[in-house]
Amino acid sequence: MLSSDPARASSSTPPAVTSTTCPYCGVGCGVQASVASDGKVTVAGDPAHPSNFGRLCVKGSALGETVGLEGRLLHPLQRTEDGLQRVSWDTALDTAASGLRRIIDTHGPDAVALYVSGQLLTEDYYVANKLMKGYVGSANIDTNSRLCMSSAVAGHKRAFGEDLVPVSYADLERADLIVLVGSNTAWCHPILFQRIARMREARPSARLVVIDPRRTATCELADLHLPIKAGTDVWLFNGLLSYLTRSDAVDAAFVGAHTSGWDATVAAADVDCADPAEVARVCEIDLDVLLQFYRMFADTDRTITAFSQGVNQSSAGTDKVNAIINCHLATGRIGRPGAGPFSITGQPNAMGGREVGGLANMLAAHLDLDKADHRDLVQTFWSSPAIASRPGLKAVDLFHAIEAGTVKAVWIIATNPVVSLPDADQVKRALAACELVIVSDIMAQTDTSAFADVLLPALGWGEKDGTVTSSERRISRQRAFLPAPGEARADWQVLCDVATRMGYDGFDFAGPHAIFDEHVRLTGYRNEGDDPQRVRRVLDVSGLRGMDAAQFDGLAPVQWPVTAAWVAASSRKPEGVSDAVSGAVLDAAVAAASADAPRILADHVFSFPDGRARFVPTPPRAPRHAVDDDFPLSLNTGRVRDQWHTMTRTGKSATLASHIAEAFIDIHPQDALRYGVREGGLARIESRWGAMVARVQHGGGMTRGSVFVPIHWNDQFASDARVGAVVNPVVDPVSGEPEFKHTPVRIEDFPVAWYGFVLSRQAVAPDSAAHWTRIQGKQFTRLELAGRTALDDPRAWARALFGATDPDADWLDYRDQAGGVYRAAYVVDDRIEACVFLSPRPSLPSRAWLATLFDQDVLADIDRIGLLAGQPMIAGADVGPIVCSCFGVGRTTLRNAIVEGGLTTPAQVTACVKAGGNCGSCVPEIKKLIHETRIDAAA
Structure with a gap:
């Protein structure tokens, strides 16, 4: 901290x-x-x-x-024959602007592109979108949000006429049934999960259903888990729609008065999904479990279906979203307390980006590129010289166009596509071939910055200032509390400087408050009253217009819409618009927070000319690439609890590295046996597009025929763990979102001669290792290593690694030459400086225990003995693998407390050892550990 x-x-x-x-x-x-x-x-x-x-x-x-400055990019850099060299901001900006201008003048506006990020603030997003679509005149600006929630956007627009999320967090406390689809909420959105958990404690009658091919931590709280086959969501929800029509659960009055497309949608669902037994067969779940879910949904008025990447990241993602929405429209469960479809976004400002048109197929203020009156509205408001007239290239297509040479310049801002995009080696080829690559980032070295011609230092969290919008449409302020490091600048400012150098007016903003004011004014422009040119949209935050810098700084969290009429009726000034609360009791806080929040779609008027929602027929289809004899396993990717995206931030935290330190391949034990890989060993995953290597584990949540790999690790943290290189580049035909949840792969053993790890206060280079992972510790850096060639002299190798070449150095070591085991520690001034452990087997001493030795100023004699023995000499010194990162509580400590104290609930565990008492992210694991420990004790 x-x-x-x-x-x-x-x-x-x-x-x-x-x-x-x-x-x-x-x-x-x-x-x-x-x-x-x-x-x-x-x-x-x-x-x-x-x-x-x-x-x-x-x-x-x-x-x-x-927030430390280790590894930060602090000055502009420009590529020369000698590599990237430091230059002035004027030089870097002139190079970027003149390069973009030359390419536009020579090849046209579509020859340049921006690729941006849900990490940007709304103000950054707004300026980038205005520059590309209103001044360059191209819609070639897309975002990494394309990779996580663009299917939700497309589904919302097809059903509602606008990208609308009609549910608030407070509705989770009101619901009687919550259905989580493709969302490991316990790990990916822990605070929402804890709100659900506390609601369940207060109202045990409320039920939770989890639909996920994996048994994740989220399932530990569920009343029902449906482990459907990956890619079968449309069959499941089409089957539910058919079931609802046969069970008199359809709200015929709502359907007749507020929707269209009902008959065609039901007919499409009935073709393949009218028979629950057939749906159960396709989804590969028990019929009884399927029918139990269908009955729960049909019988429960206050139902929320919350979905995330497991739905969106699919070649049928948009249809999955609409299949879910169809069921809510059929039952009239929308625009009402405790009911509705709920897209839970992955990034902090994915929704803010959507508000200002950050996607290549959108205009700002929820307006559409393909509608002339929408284009006229935006261009008139901006007084811009041009307006994009057709959708730009979506993320995957964009990088194919770069490789093909159609797009000759790309500016990448706050994202790392060489890691995060599918078929990521293709992204490498594209950037290597690109005429001009500009990268804005906070870190000096990322997999993407290696390809930069111009590298621009950006402000990071704690340094930049603006707004973000959450999954429930709540606008909140990100405020600066740290000075700008080095020469780093705000992204919006750099964009404005480049735009001005390119000869464009309209980018002389006085600060983020001025950009925010222009954004909110645009949402209200031609969106009020009887204006004959009115283009009605629900997104309207014009009630916040007119704030100066001080008022903007004081803006409290508020949900949109915030219309001028609502502010006037509420007798509130813009700087006071707030749903904030100060009560400590959850129920009181929820009531206070939501009392004045406008509930969208409560009037059942949707953003189509006729005001009706659209049912969308969703004929089911399987993923484009099926498993076969060459690639018999289905790869699923996703997040782990304590890491974020490509680890440029979280990789710096020792606390966050303590839970899951390495990339892994989670596989069913029977599949592991079949394909000759073993738990704890290394394996190679390969697809038609690429390969990666990681450690094998049996997490207990995988079905036969599938594997799971986390997305976070990259070439800065591991030798060969970029799973993006493996993922297939197939995308949803409507949204352009890639198929991250299903890639046919094969797996094979990655044979090595030795395994090992190093803990060192000084940085060491893993040059002799065939596989390595770098992990940040509190007082040290840890390297997990494996080598293909046996070490003839491990002592000489280890001494050279640590720079301990002095023969009189305090060097402790043990070698079992026959067994291939070597242990050593380097001590300087009675303090441990480094240690290394090598073995021909992956079973090695506890890293958690050894980490505690680096906290000591003097290495005790008993610990010197333990280092040579490979285990602590004092009982209880080894806490085991960390389960609760907040308090550093390990598995061994938890098991001992459960056994010795006869603990049977997570609350009892928290009272005993604190674990689970802060964020609650580890509570599902604690619950599972209690169950496992009791089974072991009974045996």
Whole structure:
């Protein structure tokens, strides 16, 4: 929770506490940050923020550990014959602007592109979109949000006429049935999951259904888990729609008065999905379980279906979204308390980007590129010289166009496509061939920045200032509480500077408040009253217009729409518009937070000319690439609990590395046996597009025929763990979102002669290892290693690795030459400096115990013995693998407490050892561990 870099020193005294917003998932939690005089940053949850009421997940709690300047890009760099060299901002901006201008003048506006990110603030997004679509005149601006929620956007627009999320977090507390589809909420949106858990404690009658091919931590709270076959969601929900029509569960009055397309949609669903037995067969689940879910949905009026990447990231993602929405429209469960379809976004500002047209097929303010009156509205408001007239290239297509040479310049901002895009090696080829690559980032070295011709230093969280919008349409402020490091600048400012150098007017904003004001005015422009040119849309935050910098700084969290009429009726000034609360009791806080929030679609008027919602027929179709004899397994990818995206932030935190330290391949034990891979060993996953290597595990959640690999690891943290290189590039034909949840792969053993790991206070290079992973510890860096060639002299190898070449160095070691085991420790001034453990087998000593030795100023004699023995000499010294990252509580400690104390509930465990008492992310694991421990004790 600290940053002690002297470069953080500021001449001005920062405020004691700054209220801001977490930069991770789309929940949008409020954070209170404070900075000590020595630069140390402390964070806590904001009890007044209506998203989290003071709670933070472990990633949010560890934000203070991620703001140090280690590895930061602090100055502009430009590529020369000698590589990237430091240049002035004027030189870098002139190079970027002149390069873009030359290519546009020579090849036309579609020869350049921007690829941006849900990590951007709304103000950054707005300027980027205005520059490309209104001045360059091309819609070639897309975002990494294309990879996580564009199917939800497309589904919303097809059903509602506009990208609308009609559910608020408070509705989760009101629902009697919550259906989580393709969402490991316990790990990916922990604060929402804890709100659900607390609701279940208060109302045990409320039920939770989880639909996911894997048995994840989220399932530990579920009443029912449907482990459907990957890609069969449309069959499942078409079957539900057919079931609803036969069970008199359809709200015929609602359907008749407020929708269209009913008959065709039901007919399409009935073709393949009218028989529940056939649906169960296709989905590969028990018929009884299927019917139990169908009955629960049909019988429960207050039902929320919350979905995330498991639905969106599919070649049929948009149809999956509409199949879900169809069931809610059929039952009239929309625009009402505790009911509706709920898209849970993955990034902190995915929705803010959507508001300002960040996707290649959208205009700002929820307007459409393919409609002339919409284009005229935006161009007139901007007074811009041009307006894009057709959709631009979506993410995957964009990088294919770059490789083909159609797009000759790309500006990549706040994202890492060489890691995150599917068929990621193709992205490498594209950038290597591109005439001009501009990259704006906070980190000096990423897999993508290696291809930059111009590398621009950006502000990071805690340094930049603006707004983000959460999954429930809540606008919150991200506020700066740290000085800009080095020469780093705000993304919006860099975009404006380049635009001005390219000869464009309209980019002389006085600050983020001015950009926000222009954005909110655009949402209200031709969106009010009887204007004959009115283009009605629900997105309207024009009630917040007119704020100066001080009022903008004081803006409290507020859900849209915030119309001028609503503000006037509420007798509130814009800077006071707030749903914030201060009560400590959850129920009171929820009531206060939602009292004045406008509920969209409550009038059942949708954003089509006739005001009716659309049922969308969704004929089911299988993923385009099926498993076969050459590639017999289906690869699923996703997140782990304590890491984020490509780890440029979270990879700096020792706390977050303590839970899952390495990339892994999760596989069913019978599949592992069949394909000759073993738990703890290394294996190679290969598809038609690429390959990667990671450690094998049996997590207990996989069905036969499938494997799971997390998305986070890349070439900065591991030798060969970029799963994006393996993922197939097939996309949804409507949304353009890639098929991250199903890639046919094969698996084989990755044979090595030795396994090992190193803990060292000084950086060491894993040059002799065939496979490695770098992990940040509190007082050290850890390397997990494996080598193909046996080490003839491990002592000489280890001494050279640590620079301990002095023959009189305090060097402890043990070697079992016959068994191939070697253990060594390098001690300097009685303090451990480094240690190494090698074995021909993957079973090695506990890293958790060894990590504690680096906290000691003097290495005790008993610990010297333990180092040579490969295990602690004191009982209880080894806490085991970390389960609760917040309090550093390991599996061994938990098991001992459960057995010795006869503990039977997570609450009892928390009372005993604190685990689970902060963010609650580990509660599902604790619950599972209690169950396993009791079974072991009974045996």
